[in-house]
Amino acid sequence: MKNINNNTLNIASLNHWYGTGEMRRHVIQSISMKISPGEVVLLTGPSGCGKTTLLTLIGALRKVQDGDLKVFGKQLFGASRKTRQNLRKNIGMIFQGHNLLRCLTAEQNVQMGADLLNGFSYKARRAQAREWLRAVGLEDHLSKLPHDLSGGQKQRVAIARALAARPKLLLADEPTSALDSSTGREIVDLLKKLALEQSCSVLMVTHDPRILDVADRLLRMEDGQILPSV
Amino acid sequence: MELNNLLKKRKIPLAWLLLTRQPLRILVAIAGISFAGILMFMQLGFRDGLFDASVTVHKLFDADLVLISPRSKSSISMSGFPRRRLVQAMAHKDVTGTTAVNWNFLLWRNPENLSTRSILALGFEPNKPLLIDSDFEKKAKTLKNKGRVLFDDLSRDEFGPISSWFKSGRLVETEVAGKRVRVSGIVSLGPSFGADGNLITSSETYLELSPGNPKGSIEIGLVRLEKGSDIEKVVRSLNISLPSDVKVMSLKSFINFEKNYWKSSTSIGFIFTLGAAMGFIVGCVIVYQILYSDVSDHLPEYATLMAMGYNLRSLLGVVAREGFILSIMGYIPAYVSGQVLYALVRSSTKLPVEMSFSRASIIFCLILFMCMGSAIAAMKKLADADPAEIF
Numbered sequence: 001m002k003n004i005n006n007n008t009l010n011i012a013s014l015n016h017w018y019g020t021g022e023m024r025r026h027v028i029q030s031i032s033m034k035i036s037p038g039e040v041v042l043l044t045g046p047s048g049c050g051k052t053t054l055l056t057l058i059g060a061l062r063k064v065q066d067g068d069l070k071v072f073g074k075q076l077f078g079a080s081r082k083t084r085q086n087l088r089k090n091i092g093m094i095f096q097g098h099n100l101l102r103c104l105t106a107e108q109n110v111q112m113g114a115d116l117l118n119g120f121s122y123k124a125r126r127a128q129a130r131e132w133l134r135a136v137g138l139e140d141h142l143s144k145l146p147h148d149l150s151g152g153q154k155q156r157v158a159i160a161r162a163l164a165a166r167p168k169l170l171l172a173d174e175p176t177s178a179l180d181s182s183t184g185r186e187i188v189d190l191l192k193k194l195a196l197e198q199s200c201s202v203l204m205v206t207h208d209p210r211i212l213d214v215a216d217r218l219l220r221m222e223d224g225q226i227l228p229s230v
Numbered sequence: 231m232e233l234n235n236l237l238k239k240r241k242i243p244l245a246w247l248l249l250t251r252q253p254l255r256i257l258v259a260i261a262g263i264s265f266a267g268i269l270m271f272m273q274l275g276f277r278d279g280l281f282d283a284s285v286t287v288h289k290l291f292d293a294d295l296v297l298i299s300p301r302s303k304s305s306i307s308m309s310g311f312p313r314r315r316l317v318q319a320m321a322h323k324d325v326t327g328t329t330a331v332n333w334n335f336l337l338w339r340n341p342e343n344l345s346t347r348s349i350l351a352l353g354f355e356p357n358k359p360l361l362i363d364s365d366f367e368k369k370a371k372t373l374k375n376k377g378r379v380l381f382d383d384l385s386r387d388e389f390g391p392i393s394s395w396f397k398s399g400r401l402v403e404t405e406v407a408g409k410r411v412r413v414s415g416i417v418s419l420g421p422s423f424g425a426d427g428n429l430i431t432s433s434e435t436y437l438e439l440s441p442g443n444p445k446g447s448i449e450i451g452l453v454r455l456e457k458g459s460d461i462e463k464v465v466r467s468l469n470i471s472l473p474s475d476v477k478v479m480s481l482k483s484f485i486n487f488e489k490n491y492w493k494s495s496t497s498i499g500f501i502f503t504l505g506a507a508m509g510f511i512v513g514c515v516i517v518y519q520i521l522y523s524d525v526s527d528h529l530p531e532y533a534t535l536m537a538m539g540y541n542l543r544s545l546l547g548v549v550a551r552e553g554f555i556l557s558i559m560g561y562i563p564a565y566v567s568g569q570v571l572y573a574l575v576r577s578s579t580k581l582p583v584e585m586s587f588s589r590a591s592i593i594f595c596l597i598l599f600m601c602m603g604s605a606i607a608a609m610k611k612l613a614d615a616d617p618a619e620i621f
Contacts, residue, residue: 061537061618082541089539095620099534101244103251108242115241116539122240145251165538 007070008169008201009035009058014067016053027053029224030067037168040192040202042212045221051205052173054221058203059091059171060084072168089116092167092200094191096174098154100146106133106157107142113164132160136190152183159187163194170195172204181210188214245551248524256559259520263560263597264567266513270506270593271568271585275575277502279583284492285485286420286582287352287428292359293329294461295319295468296484297451300477304491305350306424308333310447315476319451319468324459329358332436333449338427340390341404347388350425351379351406353436360430360452363417372414373432379411384420384580385427392416407439421580423492451476513560513600521552521608529615537617546609553605557598564597565590 016028027050035041045051056062057069060076061084069076074087092113100109110129117125133139136156146154155175162170172191176184188204188211195202204215212218220227249256284305297316301309316328332353337346354360356373372378381402383393393416395402402413406429419428437443455464461480468478479487493499525532532545568585575583 056618059537085536085539085541088537091539093537095534099530099620101531101534102528103247104242104244108247111242112244112535113538119238121238161538 006037007034008037008039008072009033009203010068010070010073011058012068014054014057014064014069016050016057016062016065018053027224028057031224031226033219033226035169035201035203037201038196038199040195040214040216041204041219042215042217043203043205043219043221044207044212047207049221050224051221055171055173055203055205058169059093060087089165090168092162092165092170094155094158094162094170094172094175096177098146098151098158098178100154100157100161102146105143105145106138106149106153109146109157110160110164113161116165129160129164132164133157135163135194136160151178152180152187155179155187156190159191159194163198163200166198168200170200170202172202172206174206174208175204176206176208176211184208184211245548245555248528248548249552249555252524255520255524256556259517259556260560260563262516262520263513263556263601264563266509266516266600267561267564267593267597268567268571269509269512270596271564271589272571273502273505273509274589274593275568275572275583275585276581277499277506278586278589279575279581280423280498280502281489281492282582283420283422284424285488286422287350288481288485288488290361290363290419291452291481292362292454293452293481294455294459295453295465295478296481297453297472297476297478298449298484299475302449302477304424304495305333305422305488306335308449310444310449311451311476313446313448313451315472316448316451316453318472319453319478322464322468322471324456324464325453326456327358327454329354329360329452330433330448331360331450331452332433332440332443334440334443335425336407336429336439338389338429339405340388341392341395341402342390345388347426349385349389349406349427349429350422351436351439352428352430353433354430356432359454361417366417369415369417370430373430373435375414376432376435376438377409377411378414378431378435379406380415380417380430381413382419382421382428382430383416384418386421386580389427409439411435411439420582423498453478510596510600513597514604517553517556517601518604518607520556521549521604522611524552525549525608525611529611530620532612532615533617533620536615537620542612545612545615549605549609549612550602553601553608554598557594557601560601561594561597564593568593 012032013030014028015030018025018027043051057064064077071087072090107129110132111125114125114128130142133142136159138153138156141149141153176187179187192214299309299311313330316330319325320328334351335348336351338349339346356370369380381392392402392413396413396416403410417430421427465478465480535545572583572585575581
């Protein structure tokens with residue numbers, strides 16, 4: 001499919017509900033938004049307002065129930081499981097918990113990301129994994145297990161892993177919530193710097209008021225709706 | 231170019247790392263699988279060993295065809311038939327020679343502690359072939375004197391230290407069925423399920439030891455044929471020409487006849503096969519438990535991989551590879567322990583329990599099946615890995 005408007009993300013009147021019958025809750029209420037390539041967008045709002053649901057919809061982790069959701073120009077409404085699965089390879093994800101594989105070393109965790117790329121030899125992918133760990137400042141911790149890394153170091157590994165698959169869109173869900181303020185600041189700066197180098201768009205959900213200034217654009221969400229920008 | 235493609239496909243060996251980074255879990259798994267494997271090796275080994283042991287003597291007979299009474303059901307209940315049937319069989323143009331064999335259990339007195347025990351005694355004419363063994367002919371010549379017997383040194387120890395006494399040059403004399411005999415040689419046959427020991431003697435001595443034996447009646451007739459003759463054809467024509475008080479069969483079917491008795495008319499086959507099946511089931515349960523809890527423990531990680539873009543098939547592959555690795559790692563100790571235990575069984579029971587290639591591969595297939603089946607069952611748990619839940 002050709003990407004007509006060239007936007008990384010294009011959402012128009014997206015709706016989503018949880019539950020059925022009387023318990024049905026309208027968690028995403030006709031949201032429309034866009035993200036251009038290389039843009040860093042921060043999404044804030046009280047908990048339970050639907051931020052994470054929106055993120056999982058954009059990340060092709062959930063079926064779209066109603067509305068238009070195009071990632072890299074690909075319509076996700078009615079998309080098959082396989083289409084969503086393939087699309088996910090181009091979307092990097094950073095989670096609140098680092099979600100690293102406990103049985104893999106830092107280097108191997110990052111290589112799990114690089115392994116998603118086709119056409120590179122094992123050695124080349126390992127070299128890339130090392131390169132990414134160097135970029136996040138962990139060149140001395142290549143063969144450490146997540147267990148032996150600090151919270152900030154784990155989140156750096158997670159960033160390296162997400163970027164190693166060379167995504168065009170990076171989704172981050174409160175990546176600093178488990179970190180102290182100075183580490184959180186470092187992580188976000190690093191994230192922005194590396195994403196920009198890759199011309200990768202970033203959509204970050206955050207509660208942390210100290211990092212709002214990294215955003216090109218700030219979106220505020222409440223009760224399933226995006227508030228008009230202030 | 232091929233190698234290049236292979237290098238491009240090579241990925242982090244996730245299944246291997248998942249298993250090896252949890253040493254306790256993999257040890258439990260290996261112990262469980264090996265235990266199941268050892269159980270199967272032992273049970274099937276005993277079963278086959280007992281079946282093989284039942285024909286240790288049969289296999290050694292120097293014969294193409296065998297004549298028995300149709301009333302004979304097995305080596306422990308042989309009936310007699312008239313000896314002249316062998317003479318009649320000689321009339322067939324393809325028959326080159328025959329040997330009349332008496333076969334019955336007699337009481338042997340242990341010369342050391344004087345206790346008695348039932349032993350299988352074979353009587354034959356010492357100038358005719360009996361066993362396919364190069365030095366047997368020489369030993370058989372010693373039987374031409376009356377009251378001489380050849381003792382089987384693989385007989386159980388309860389018969390007394392006959393072969394060590396004999397080999398040390400001692401004159402070994404004892405009683406068989408209350409009559410004095412002298413051991414004039416040692417042979418190696420092996421005990422069977424029915425007989426704890428064997429002795430071979432001349433027809434003359436045999437008749438003396440068992441005077442109740444009807445005159446001219448034998449239990450087994452060995453028939454040798456011209457080289458290259460059609461065994462089945464001779465069997466058919468002899469069965470037609472000889473009276474119905476005798477049954478003709480090839481040596482091979484005689485061996486199977488004996489094995490079949492133990493397989494179908496006793497519970498041995500059922501008991502040991504059931505034992506092996508229990509091992510298999512226990513192994514299945516253990517491997518399933520291990521893999522299931524492994525998948526459950528790593529569910530968030532599997533979900534993360536799915537969120538990263540790994541498809542379900544590649545994750546199923548990880549579980550399948552875990553099953554495969556476990557089957558190999560569990561089989562090797564089971565095989566080695568099997569060999570050791572077989573040697574132990576051989577030395578203490580003198581049963582011919584050997585590690586046969588077919589049994590080794592059947593048990594490998596069973597273990598592989600056990601691990602892969604459990605892996606497939608554990609894969610169902612992977613369906614619970616929902617990448618939308620990990621945010």
